[in-house]
Each structure stands twice: as structure tokens, then as C-alpha cells.
Amino acid sequence: MPSAVSRVIRALRWVRWYLRELTDESAYDRYRAHLRARHPGAAVPTRREFERLRAERQRKDPRQGFRCC
Amino acid sequence: MRTANVRTIVVWTLVALVGAAGWSVLALSRGEDVSAAWTVAAALGSYAIAYRFYSRFVANRVLRVDGTRATPAERLDNGIDFHPTDRRVLLGHHFAAIAGAGPLVGPVLAAQMGYLPGTLWIVAGVIFAGAVQDMVVLFFSTRRDGRSLGQMAREEIGPFGGAAALLAAFVIMIVLLGVLALVVVNALAESPWGTFSLAMTVPIALFMGFWLRVLRPGRVVEVSLIGMALLLLALVAGRRVAESSWADAFTLAPSTLVIWLVAYGFVASVLPVWMLLAPRDYLSTFLKIGTIALLALGVVVTLPTLRMPAVTDFATRGDGPVFAGSLFPFVFITIACGALSGFHALISSGTTPKMIQKETQVRMIGYGSMLMESSVAVMALIAASVIDPGLYFAMNAPAGVIGDTVQNASQVVGGWGYTITPEQLAAAARGVEEASLLSRTGGAPTLAVGVSEIFSQVTGDGLRAFWYHFAIMFEALFILTALDAGTRVGRFMLQDMLGNAYRPFKDVSWRPGLVLTSALVTGLWGYFLWVGVHEPLGGINQLFPVFGISNQLLAAVALTVCTTLLVKSGRLKWAWVTGVPLLWDVTVTLTASWQKVFSTDPRVGFFEQRRVYRAAIEEGRVLPPAKSMADMHTVVTNSTVDGVLSAVLALLVVVVVLDAARVCVRHVRRPALSTLSEAPYTESRLVAPAGLVATREEREAERRARDAVGSVPRD
Numbered sequence: 024m025p026s027a028v029s030r031v032i033r034a035l036r037w038v039r040w041y042l043r044e045l046t047d048e049s050a051y052d053r054y055r056a057h058l059r060a061r062h063p064g065a066a067v068p069t070r071r072e073f074e075r076l077r078a079e080r081q082r083k084d085p086r087q088g089f090r091c092c
Numbered sequence: 093m094r095t096a097n098v099r100t101i102v103v104w105t106l107v108a109l110v111g112a113a114g115w116s117v118l119a120l121s122r123g124e125d126v127s128a129a130w131t132v133a134a135a136l137g138s139y140a141i142a143y144r145f146y147s148r149f150v151a152n153r154v155l156r157v158d159g160t161r162a163t164p165a166e167r168l169d170n171g172i173d174f175h176p177t178d179r180r181v182l183l184g185h186h187f188a189a190i191a192g193a194g195p196l197v198g199p200v201l202a203a204q205m206g207y208l209p210g211t212l213w214i215v216a217g218v219i220f221a222g223a224v225q226d227m228v229v230l231f232f233s234t235r236r237d238g239r240s241l242g243q244m245a246r247e248e249i250g251p252f253g254g255a256a257a258l259l260a261a262f263v264i265m266i267v268l269l270g271v272l273a274l275v276v277v278n279a280l281a282e283s284p285w286g287t288f289s290l291a292m293t294v295p296i297a298l299f300m301g302f303w304l305r306v307l308r309p310g311r312v313v314e315v316s317l318i319g320m321a322l323l324l325l326a327l328v329a330g331r332r333v334a335e336s337s338w339a340d341a342f343t344l345a346p347s348t349l350v351i352w353l354v355a356y357g358f359v360a361s362v363l364p365v366w367m368l369l370a371p372r373d374y375l376s377t378f379l380k381i382g383t384i385a386l387l388a389l390g391v392v393v394t395l396p397t398l399r400m401p402a403v404t405d406f407a408t409r410g411d412g413p414v415f416a417g418s419l420f421p422f423v424f425i426t427i428a429c430g431a432l433s434g435f436h437a438l439i440s441s442g443t444t445p446k447m448i449q450k451e452t453q454v455r456m457i458g459y460g461s462m463l464m465e466s467s468v469a470v471m472a473l474i475a476a477s478v479i480d481p482g483l484y485f486a487m488n489a490p491a492g493v494i495g496d497t498v499q500n501a502s503q504v505v506g507g508w509g510y511t512i513t514p515e516q517l518a519a520a521a522r523g524v525e526e527a528s529l530l531s532r533t534g535g536a537p538t539l540a541v542g543v544s545e546i547f548s549q550v551t552g553d554g555l556r557a558f559w560y561h562f563a564i565m566f567e568a569l570f571i572l573t574a575l576d577a578g579t580r581v582g583r584f585m586l587q588d589m590l591g592n593a594y595r596p597f598k599d600v601s602w603r604p605g606l607v608l609t610s611a612l613v614t615g616l617w618g619y620f621l622w623v624g625v626h627e628p629l630g631g632i633n634q635l636f637p638v639f640g641i642s643n644q645l646l647a648a649v650a651l652t653v654c655t656t657l658l659v660k661s662g663r664l665k666w667a668w669v670t671g672v673p674l675l676w677d678v679t680v681t682l683t684a685s686w687q688k689v690f691s692t693d694p695r696v697g698f699f700e701q702r703r704v705y706r707a708a709i710e711e712g713r714v715l716p717p718a719k720s721m722a723d724m725h726t727v728v729t730n731s732t733v734d735g736v737l738s739a740v741l742a743l744l745v746v747v748v749v750l751d752a753a754r755v756c757v758r759h760v761r762r763p764a765l766s767t768l769s770e771a772p773y774t775e776s777r778l779v780a781p782a783g784l785v786a787t788r789e790e791r792e793a794e795r796r797a798r799d800a801v802g803s804v805p806r807d
Binding site: 071 | 169170171172173175177178180181184185188189190192240304305309310311312313316364365366369370373374377438439442443570573574577578580581583584600601
């Protein structure tokens, strides 16, 4: 029987997970996991390098992440 | 086949009754006060039924979504732009991408014809046209590795139709940016509080960009929270600034704001993405979702009374001050976003199909988020209808019509049958701490007054001015983001087009090309903005119909691509699902274009307007609302540009539709000649629920899949 406290903690954890996913803060963790699983030999970029890479991709094709009126 | 159980039948009968009760009250009450509760009931009841029954039919019978087929996100997973994303996250993503200023502006302007025509179109339009378009485009793009609408048009219709579609998209982007910028100018002109708080968003975004680039890369949530706090601080400080000696520095005339905005648009679009665009996008997304949630809560908690009549005389007479023309076709182009928006096809065929886990989720993501946007439009319409109709017309009529004193405005608005005293007009402006609310056209200030009216019922009158400026900043912030992002997308299209003539343009990093194309795009929308601000007949009045027509023409392109694909993929029997909305959209839009080009009413037809003003110039007369000969010449130039633009856009779309019809007929006659560029079937190994709430079987399947892999459940 989960107590009220543990339920609140679960809810807060879910909110944190949702916000991280929605803002793509989790992009680096996801990419690292992806590399480890699919290309175990590949060098893993640091977070700083990875975020630069992502900004560079957005600059090259601004249609990525475009928003509507 | 599953048979419905008693509980399901009872629940859905009740939902139907709630919706029907709402519509009955809206339809039957005339001249008496109607609570917004009925609008909410009618809309939500209809959405629920449409989602449960119609979207299910379209997904299962028409599209035949296949849960066993792997999506691009699964097949092409690269951990960056292609990756299977949790459906609830993707719903948020997709909704944040499609909902912007559009659903907030159009319904406010359409309120001049009363709340009923707008509500009917928003709800019926989204159910049968808008949400269907979004879902079908998303489905077909998912089957094509996330191809864009332009690429699909080229591949499935042909190079000619494809090129016309691409050119139409570019022109539409320019008009859109010009009109959105005009909304910002009208909201911020002569308003030091609003201008200061919006100006502060630039240093805040720069700070956030620095944080994310240098201090703590990728920590988006924390920096967004800091940014939001700073934003609220800027908003509170704005009041102080407006009362201080700095006020003059931030009290800007419309022409000055135009120069600032154009300069801003250019600089922002050539700066690196991380500096301004990305951080401000986080800010505006948070603010957008937060404010929409607050507004929904406010409407449901206060359930305000609608003071606007159900249908006004302007609906039939067609001489409304906000925009000219009668109910058909102009309500249907004024309200684009929220009912049917062509722009959504660009999102549904861009980022989202690369992230969707399962084909079965297109119903929830495509249809579901469009229903959510539609409810935003309904709330905007409610907000515009709860304020005094006299104030509404005084705020939305061009200055040339109502003059610039409260006495004059009160008299003119009284002549239309809406009484409001000069004192009441002055008090309304004082209430939100603005110098004047007269001719604050563009929808944003009206919405802000409506929002402040609703929120101050909860928080008390003391915060009314705060809520007004909060709403203004909220709209201006994401319009500014749209200017930056839209300029980049327009530039990208232009670089691609120019690249065919001179190769280096194709390289998006080539500095001279980048600067030149940026300047061209900003110059183009800047031109429309400048024209809109100096238009004697009222910029919104003249330009908003062109914007509405272009948005609906883009929808026609999207629906044409959908219908062609339905026919070519062996779903001819179901082609009406997008074919009928297409027919409606084309009828409405081409009628509107026709009237804008050929109408003999100078208020509606651009060329008639041009003829009348030219004739007057030759006789040396000045026609009101023009005040000088220079004004007269401005009117002639603008109506020529607007008229030619309306005609060109309509022609482009006719070309696309005819070319698509040719392809469809050929396919029906000789199917062997058609090619269908669908990605081949690959079996999916992912397990994920289709709807927002997982069913018991889906949860069971997810658990089994996790156990099979042996991974640890998330929590």
C-alpha cells in the first residue's frame, strides 16, 4: 500500500521526467545511451560538444523545431 | 468485433447530451445573457464525441494505421532527430509547435460578427477539416520517413505542382510574418510598460543562451525556471518604468517600432541559434503552456457572461469595421488556426513524424492536439466576447473610422448600435494603465483586456493592469520568436530556390548568401509591416484577410496532397474524408480571393478600391479616411499590391489543385502509371500504447516487453 508521501514523490519524479523530456534536456543522456547500445566502439562526445552539435544541426536546417503561428 | 457495454453507452449518451444542451442554449437564446459555460459545454462535448468516434473511424478504417509497422523513429533511430518519443511528451511537443498567436488572434477579430458564427466554425471546422488534415498529413509523412509537405507534393503530384506549392509556401510565410509583426506593433505602440517588458526578454534570452552554452550546457529546465522568474520581474518592473522618467524612452511611435522590429528580425536571424532563438523558444513555450492552462482554468472557474450578441448585423451587411466582407466567406478565413490551419501541415510533416513511436498514435498526436488548439481558439473567442461590445469595437476599428478622441469614438460606435460613454472608454484604458485603448487593432490587446477581465474576477481588480500586460507580453514574446524562426525558414527556402540559379547559395553557411537572403526576407515582411502601419484604411483591416486567405490556401495544398495520397494508395472509396474539407476550403478561399480581387464594393475589392481612390486623385479630392493626397496615393499603391498578391496566391493554388486532379484521374484510369514513394514495411519491435491513457492490455503488453528485454522499469 503506497503511502501519500511516496505517491507525491512519484508524481514529482514524473513531472521532472516530463519536463526534461519536453525541453529535450534529456537529449544528451538519450544520445549517449543510443551510442552505447548501437555503436559500442564509437567515441562519446562530452555534453558540451554534443549541445554544440545540436545547435549546429538546427542552424543548418531551420525547419527542425519550427513553430507555427 | 467488440460489443459496447452498458457503461460505455451511458457515458457517451451523457457526453452527447452535455454537448447538445450547450448548442441548444447557444442557438436558442437571443438578446439575453448567455453564460460562457454553454460554449464550453458545446465545444468540449463535440470534441469528445468527434475524438471517440470520427477520429477512430479515420484512423482505423480510412488510414488503416498499423501497429505492427515500424515508424521512422524506430527504423532510423539516430538518437538525435529520429528517436521514438513517449507519446505524452510528443503530444506536448506537437501542441507547443502548432499553437501560437494564430488561434488567439483570428477568433478575436471574427467576434465582430458575434460569438455564434465563430464558435460554430471553430468546432465544426476542427472536427471535419483541421484535425483530419493534421492527422492525415502526419500519417502519410510517417509512412515516408518524415518527408516535408513540399517534398510530398513534388513526389506525389509532380514537379510543376510541387514548385507551385513551394512558392506558395514562401509567399505565405512572408505575409504571415508581416501580419504577426503588425500585431506586435499595434499592441506595443505608445505603451511603455509593454515595450519595456518585451525589450527585457532580449537580455534575458541572451543570459539564458550564455548559461546553456558556457556555464551549464543542456540544463534547460533550470535555466527556463530562472528565465521565467526574470520575465515576471521584468513585467512587474515595467509598471515602475512606465511611471518613472524612463517612460519616454520606451514610449515608441508605431513607425519607430517597425524599424526596431525589422532590425531585430535581421540581427536575430543571422546570430547563432544558441544565442537568442533557442533560449527564447524555451521561455515562450513555458509561458505559452502556462498561460493557456491558466486561461482555461480562469474561464471554467469564473464562467463569465457573453456580452457580445450571438450574431451582429455586420455578419449580413458585410461592412464591419474590423474587416470588411460578409460572414461567408470571411469568417472562415479570419479564423484559420483553431479550425483549419495550413501551417500545421508543415509541423505534421516535419519534426513530429520523426519522433512518433507507433502509427497507432497519429490519432492522439495529430487529431488530439488539434482539438486542444481548437479549445484555445474557443477560449480566445470567449475572452473577446466577455468585454463590453462597445469597447470591443472602439478597440478594433481603424483610427480613420473612429477618430482619436474618446468622444468621437463613443459617437461612432454608438452609431453602430453599441452604447459606450466616453467616460467608460477612458476608464477602460485607465484600468489597464494604458494611455488609450482606441484602435488597438490586431486582436492581441482585445484578448489581453478579455484575459484581464477574467483573471481579475479571481484575483481582484488590483491586478487588472498586471494581467493585461502579462497577456500582451505572452503574445508578443512568441510572435518575436516566430519572426526569428520564420525568417530563418524563409531564408532557407530562398537559399534553396536561388541555389538553382547560383550554386553557392545552396550552402547555408556561405556568409554573403546568408546575409543577403536574410536581408531579403526581413525586407519583404518588413515592407508589409511598414505598409500595414501606415495604411490609412487600417493595416489589420486590409492585410488580415490576405493572411487568412494565404493560410487557408496552404491548407488547400495540404488537403490536396492528402486526397491525392488517399486515391493513389488504394483508398479511393475514402477520398471524401479529406476531399470534402478540401472542396469546402477551396470554395471558401477562392470565393474570398475572388471578392478581394473583383468585388465592386470598394471596402472589399482591392481593385475597386484602387479605382475609386485613383478617380478621386484625378479630381483632386481626398476621400476619408485618408487625410491627405499622400494618404490617397498610399491607398492606391497598397491596394494594388494586396490585389495582385491575392490573385497570385489563388492562381498558385488552382495550379496545385488542378495538377493533383490530373494525377488522381490518371491513377483511377491507369493505376500502373502511378508510383507511390512509401517506405517499405518493416516489422515493429517496439511496444507502446496508442492513446493517452494505456488500456489494461497495453499495460500488460508493455510489461511483457520490458521483462523480455530484462531492462529495469523506469520507476
